[in-house]
Amino acid sequence: MIRLLATTFAALAGLAFGSFLNVCLSRWPEGESVVVPRSHCRACNRTLTWWENVPLLSWLALRGRCRTCNTWIGWRYPIVELALGVLWGIVGWRLSGQIQAPDLAVQFSIGPPHFGLVPALGTMAFLWLLVGIAVLDAEHFWIADAVTLPGTALGLAFPLFSQSLLRLPLVAQRAFWLLLGERLLAVLAAAGLILLIRLVYWLIRRREGIGLGDAKLMAMLAAWLGLPGALLSFGIGVTLGAAVAISVLTRASHRTSEESTAQMKLPLGTFLCTGGIISSLWGQPILAAYLRWSGLN
Numbered sequence: 001m002i003r004l005l006a007t008t009f010a011a012l013a014g015l016a017f018g019s020f021l022n023v024c025l026s027r028w029p030e031g032e033s034v035v036v037p038r039s040h041c042r043a044c045n046r047t048l049t050w051w052e053n054v055p056l057l058s059w060l061a062l063r064g065r066c067r068t069c070n071t072w073i074g075w076r077y078p079i080v081e082l083a084l085g086v087l088w089g090i091v092g093w094r095l096s097g098q099i100q101a102p103d104l105a106v107q108f109s110i111g112p113p114h115f116g117l118v119p120a121l122g123t124m125a126f127l128w129l130l131v132g133i134a135v136l137d138a139e140h141f142w143i144a145d146a147v148t149l150p151g152t153a154l155g156l157a158f159p160l161f162s163q164s165l166l167r168l169p170l171v172a173q174r175a176f177w178l179l180l181g182e183r184l185l186a187v188l189a190a191a192g193l194i195l196l197i198r199l200v201y202w203l204i205r206r207r208e209g210i211g212l213g214d215a216k217l218m219a220m221l222a223a224w225l226g227l228p229g230a231l232l233s234f235g236i237g238v239t240l241g242a243a244v245a246i247s248v249l250t251r252a253s254h255r256t257s258e259e260s261t262a263q264m265k266l267p268l269g270t271f272l273c274t275g276g277i278i279s280s281l282w283g284q285p286i287l288a289a290y291l292r293w294s295g296l297n
């Protein structure tokens with residue numbers, strides 16, 4: 001019963017924070033404040049009433065259109081709200097079951113067990129950032145440094161918040177600094193991997209294939225998930241991206257010229273973020289299954 005309540009609460013919080021993320025995603029790229037003015041229709045500027053501001057339900061009730069000017073609000077609003085509601089709900093379910101999120105069990109496997117609120121809140125913040133970056137890249141082909149760089153720092157610093165270092169025995173303190181060093185190396189390796197791919201692509205094609213924003217996003221993934229988690233995100237992201245590219249190409253092949261399809265632009269960051277979300281929640285069992293399957297473990 002408590003578990004159900006906690007999950008519902010986390011999911012509702014996810015819906016609300018998803019709604020706020022939508023406001024950020026609409027206003028921030030336009031250089032507007034995300035705090036004032038109150039929510040309004042972006043077409044006719046009418047301020048929304050409270051019942052038009054309820055996450056998910058309002059969109060459904062209005063069938064995705066403004067009540068006054070009938071402008072299409074867009075799929076992104078319900079998708080972002082639903083995504084964060086579900087993702088935060090999953091974290092809430094795990095927290096209330098005292099089952100540690102798999103990646104965090106590894107990430108914070110120093111000192112005493114860290115079942116608890118703070119790592120779960122960290123995961124929620126991380127998921128919130130990933131959904132935001134995914135949408136920004138899909139809509140604007142933009143992976144903002146103003147998100148990925150502080151996101152990387154936050155991921156590295158997070159173990160500091162999750163426990164008071166001073167109360168730990170010396171052995172655990174040493175383990176903490178080792179973890180931080182390992183994470184720093186992971187950040188450099190993950191970003192370096194993207195830079196290497198970028199260099200090779202440029203040497204062969206003389207054209208930019210993968211952006212610097214993707215390198216910083218990989219750094220952020222490595223800061224939160226460690227190198228195995230970041231590489232898993234990369235593998236999932238590239239696979240998803242390739243699948244989408246192939247399906248788009250096969251559908252468009254008879255319509256567009258070969259040159260334009262060869263230059264088709266895909267938001268790699270969106271796929272990397274999807275990979276990051278999957279490995280953040282299920283990375284541990286996926287990697288364990290892979291190791292068993294490949295006979296390494």
Ligand SMILES: [Zn+2]
Pocket residue numbers: 041042043044045046066067068069070071
């Ligand atoms: Zn309107």
